[in-house]
Amino acid sequence: MTWTDDQPMVSVKDVRKSFGALEVLKGVSLDVMKGEVICIIGPSGSGKSTLIRCINALNDIQGGSILVEGQEVNDPDLDKLELRKKVGMVFQQYNLFPHKTALENIMMAPLLVLKDDKAAVEKLARRLIKKVRLEGKEDSYPGELSGGQQQRVAIARSLAMNPDVMLFDEVTAALDPETVNEVLTTIKDLAKDGMTCILVTHEMGFAREVADHIYFTDRGVIVEHGAPDVFFDAAKDPRTVEFLGQIL
Amino acid sequence: MEAIYEWFRLLYDNTGINLPFIYDSYDRGRMISGFFMTVKLSVLCLVLSVIIGMAGAWLQNSPLKWTRRIVNGYIQLFRNTPPLVQLYFFYFAIGTMLPKVTNDWGGQEPILGGFAWAVISLSFFAGAYNVEIFRSGLEAVPDSTVEAAEALGFSRFHIYKDITLPLAIRVALPALNNNLVNLVKTTTLAYAIAVPEMLYEANQIWSDNVNVTEMMVFMLLVYFVLVGVLVWGMNRWERALKIPGFGA
Ligand SMILES: Nc1ncnc2c1ncn2[C@@H]1O[C@H](COP(=O)(O)OP(=O)(O)O)[C@@H](O)[C@H]1O
Ligand SMILES: [Mg+2]
Numbered sequence: 371m372t373w374t375d376d377q378p379m380v381s382v383k384d385v386r387k388s389f390g391a392l393e394v395l396k397g398v399s400l401d402v403m404k405g406e407v408i409c410i411i412g413p414s415g416s417g418k419s420t421l422i423r424c425i426n427a428l429n430d431i432q433g434g435s436i437l438v439e440g441q442e443v444n445d446p447d448l449d450k451l452e453l454r455k456k457v458g459m460v461f462q463q464y465n466l467f468p469h470k471t472a473l474e475n476i477m478m479a480p481l482l483v484l485k486d487d488k489a490a491v492e493k494l495a496r497r498l499i500k501k502v503r504l505e506g507k508e509d510s511y512p513g514e515l516s517g518g519q520q521q522r523v524a525i526a527r528s529l530a531m532n533p534d535v536m537l538f539d540e541v542t543a544a545l546d547p548e549t550v551n552e553v554l555t556t557i558k559d560l561a562k563d564g565m566t567c568i569l570v571t572h573e574m575g576f577a578r579e580v581a582d583h584i585y586f587t588d589r590g591v592i593v594e595h596g597a598p599d600v601f602f603d604a605a606k607d608p609r610t611v612e613f614l615g616q617i618l
Numbered sequence: 619m620e621a622i623y624e625w626f627r628l629l630y631d632n633t634g635i636n637l638p639f640i641y642d643s644y645d646r647g648r649m650i651s652g653f654f655m656t657v658k659l660s661v662l663c664l665v666l667s668v669i670i671g672m673a674g675a676w677l678q679n680s681p682l683k684w685t686r687r688i689v690n691g692y693i694q695l696f697r698n699t700p701p702l703v704q705l706y707f708f709y710f711a712i713g714t715m716l717p718k719v720t721n722d723w724g725g726q727e728p729i730l731g732g733f734a735w736a737v738i739s740l741s742f743f744a745g746a747y748n749v750e751i752f753r754s755g756l757e758a759v760p761d762s763t764v765e766a767a768e769a770l771g772f773s774r775f776h777i778y779k780d781i782t783l784p785l786a787i788r789v790a791l792p793a794l795n796n797n798l799v800n801l802v803k804t805t806t807l808a809y810a811i812a813v814p815e816m817l818y819e820a821n822q823i824w825s826d827n828v829n830v831t832e833m834m835v836f837m838l839l840v841y842f843v844l845v846g847v848l849v850w851g852m853n854r855w856e857r858a859l860k861i862p863g864f865g866a
Contacts, residue, residue, distance in 0.1 A: 426769055454771035465766035468864045469784050479770040482780060513863015524766075531770060 373440030375404045379535055379566050380425060385444075386433035387420055394420045396590040397434070402535070407567040409577040412587035413613060418570040421587070422537045425568065426457040439534065451483070458528030459537040462544050464520040466512040472523045473499065473508040476530045484531070491530075498526035502556050518549030522556050535566040542573060574618055578602055586610045636829040637836070645823050652819030653840070659736060659805045659815055660844075664798055666741035671748025671794075675786075676778055678753055689749065696746035701739075702807050708739040709811045736808035744801040751793045755786030788859055795852045799845055806841075816840065 378401035387395035394417045402408050410418050423429040425436055427443050427450055436443040438456055466475050476495040480486045499508055502522035512520050521541055528536060538557065542550045554576050561567055561580050571577055577584060578598045585595040586607075594607045605611050623641040630636045639649035677689045696704065713735055718726040730738075759782045767777045787794075809818045817837060824833040 428765055428769060450768075451771050451773075454769060457769075459766075459769040461762065461766060463762055465760075465762045467763065467767070467781055469788070469861050478780065479772065482776045483771040483773075511862045511864060513861065515863075527770070 373437075377440070378402055378437070379404045379406075379439055380568065381437040382421070382425070382434070383436070384434040385421070385424060385431050385436060387417070387424060387429060387431045394590050395424070395431070398587070398590070398592055399434075400585055400592065400595070402566060402568060404534075404566055405564045406582045407561045407569065407580050408583045408585060409581040410568070410570045410585045410587060411572065411574070411577060411613075412593075416587045417590045418587055419539050422459075422539055422568055422570060425537060426459055427453055428459075455484075455531060456534045457537060458531055458533035458535070460521070460524050460528055460539070460541045462540045464512070464517070464524045464544075466520055466524055466527070468512050471509050471511055472504065472515065475512070475523055476527045479527065480530050494530060495526070498529055499523075501529075501559070502526045503552070516549060517545045518552045521545065521553045525553075525556055525560075529560075535568065536560065538567065538569040538571070540570050540572065542571070572617065574602070574614075586613065588613070636827055636832055638827050638829070639823055639833075639836070645827070648819045648822060649816075652814060652816040655733075655814055655819075656805055656816040656844070659733070659740070659808060659813070660802045660848075662737050663740045663744060663801055663805065666737065667744035667748050667798075667801060668794075670741060670745025671752045672783065674745065674749030675752035675756055675783075678749065679756075679778075692742075693746045693749055696743050697750075701743045701804055702810060704743055705736065705739045705807055705811060709735045732808070732811040732813045736805070736811065736813045740801065740804060740808070743804065744797060747797045747800075748794065751790045751797060752783070752786055754793070755788075755790030756782050758789045759785045788861075788865060791852070791856050791859070795849065795856075798852065799848060802845055802848055803841065 380400075380402040382398060382400045385395050385398045386393065398417075398421055400408070410421065412418055420429055424431050425438065425443065427448060431444050434444065438453060441453060441456075442448070443453060467478065470478060473492070473495050476498055477488075477491050480491045480494065481488060496508065499505060502525055504519060504522055504526070507515060507519060507523075510519075512523070515523065525541075541557075542553050545553060550573070554573065557567070557569070558576075558580055567580075569577070569581070581598050583595060584598055584601040586593050586601070586605075586609075588609050594605060594610045595601070601610075602614065605614055626637050626641040630638075630641075638645040640646065674689050674693070677685050680686055680689075709732060713728055713730060716729050719729050721727045763785070764777055764782060767781050772781070805815060806817045808815050809821070812818065820833045820837050824830045
C-alpha cells in the first residue's frame with residue numbers, strides 16, 4: 371500500500387508508551403494531514419514531549435501504531451534513516467553542535483546523511499540562513515549566538531534535510547520573552563509555506579493564530595481537541611477549562 | 619665543528635668532565651641514532667595509542683555485550699599490571715610463540731624484533747588509559763546533542779566521528795596530554811629488551827667510557843627537552859581546537 375496525500379501524513383493510533391512501570395501515554399490517537407499545523411498543549415509531565423519523540427522514533431512505543439506517510443514506526447525492522455529524512459525535529463534546548471559554525475551546523479546532515487554535493491549544500495544552507503533571517507551569522511559558533519538565534523539555526527538545520535513534517539517541542543520555552551517572537555515568526559513563515567507541523571507549545575496566542583487543530587493532553591490521554599476557535603472559546607472538559615484558566 | 623670537538627676533548631683533559639658523545643664520532647653516532655630511535659618509538663606509540671583509545675571508546679559503547687567485556691578486560695589488564703612486565707610478556711611469552719623466519723644470512727630469527735614488540739606493548743599500555751580518557755570525555759557530551767544528530771538521521775559512526783569524539787577530545791585534552799607525556803617517559807623501558815633507544819645507547823657509552831654521572835645528567839636534560847616539546851605541541855593543539863563561546 372503506497373501512501374497518497376489524501377491520507378494523513380502522520381497517523382497516531384492508540385499509542386501506549388511506558389517508562390518501566392510508569393505509563394506515560396495511555397492510548398493516544400491523532401491524525402495530521404499534509405500542510406496541516408497542529409498544536410499540542412497540556413500541563414507539564416502530561417506526555418507531550420514523549421508523544422512527539424515517538425513520532426520520529428527517538429522513543430519506542432509499547433502499543434498502537436504510528437504511520438508517517440504510510441511507514442509504520444512501531445516496527446522492529448523500521449528503517450530509521452528513511453523515517454528521519456521525512457521528519458524534522460526542533461528541541462527546546464536547540465541542541466546545536468557547539469563545535470560547528472551556524473552554516474556548518476546546517477550543512478552537516480545533508481553532507482553526511484544524504485551525501486549531497488558540497489557546493490549545492492552550501493548554497494542551500496545560505497538560502498536557509500536567509501530564510502530564518504540570520505544573514506551575517508553564517509560563521510558564528512552557537513556559543514556566540516543568542517538563544518533565539520540558536521533556535522533559528524536549529525530550525526534551518528532541520529529544514530536542510532527537506533523534511534515533509536516538522537516536530538517542534540516547546541521551542542520557545544527556554545527563550546527570553548523578547549526573542550520568543552523572532553522564533554515564532556520563523557515558524558509562522560514555515561506554516562504559511564505549507565509545511566506540515568506538529569507543535570508542542572505554551573504560547574496560546576500563537577497556537578490560536580497558527581494552528582488548524584489543537585489537542586489538549588493530560589496524564590497521557592488526549593482530553594479534548596478541536597479547531598482553535600472552538601477549543602479556546604468553548605472548551606468543555608473541566609480539566610481543559612482549568613488549564614486554560616491558569617495559562618491565559 | 620672540529621674546534622668544538624677539540625674544546626670538549628680539552629674540557630675532559632682539564633676537568634675530567636667526559637662528554638664523548640660530542641667529540642667522539644663513534645659515540646656521537648650512537649647517541650644520535652639512540653635519539654632518533656626514541657623519537658621514532660615515541661611518535662609511533664603516541665599515534666597508535668591514540669588510535670587504540672578512540673577505537674576502544676567506540677567499542678565500549680558497542681551494542682554487543684562481549685565486545686564491551688573484551689574492551690573492559692583489556693583496560694583492566696593493562697592498567698593493573700606494570701608496563702615492564704607487559705613488555706617482557708609480549709617479548710618473551712608471545713614473541714617466542716610466534717613462528718620464526720629465515721633471515722638474509724640463512725639464520726632463524728623472530729618474526730617481530732624488540733622494536734616492534736616495544737611499539738605494540740607500549741601502545742597498548744598507553745592505549746588502555748586513552749580509552750578511559752576518551753570515555754570520560756564522551757560522557758561529558760549531553761545526550762540531547764546526540765539525539766539532535768539522531769533526529770537528523772546521522773549513523774552511529776557519524777555521530778561518533780563528527781559529533782561526540784570531537785567534543786570529547788576537547789574535554790579530554792588535559793588528561794590525554796598527561797598520559798602522552800607519561801608514554802614518552804615510559805619508552806625508556808624498551809631498554810630492557812635491548813631496543814637501541816636513547817637510554818640504551820647512553821648505557822653503551824658509559825660502559826665504554828665510565829662516565830655515568832655525565833651521561834645521566836645529559837639524559838635527564840634531553841628527556842626534559844623532549845617532553846617539553848611534546849607539551850608545547852599539545853598546548854598549541856589545545857588552543858587550535860578552542861571554539862569561541864564553548865567550554866571554559
Ligand atoms: N526517559 C525517561 N525515563 C523515565 N521517565 C520519563 C522519561 N522521559 C519522560 N519521562 C516521564 O514521562 C512523563 C511525561 O514526560 P514528558 O513527555 O516529558 O511530558 P511533557 O513534555 O508533557 O512535559 C513524565 O512523568 C516524565 O517524568
Ligand atoms: Mg516536554
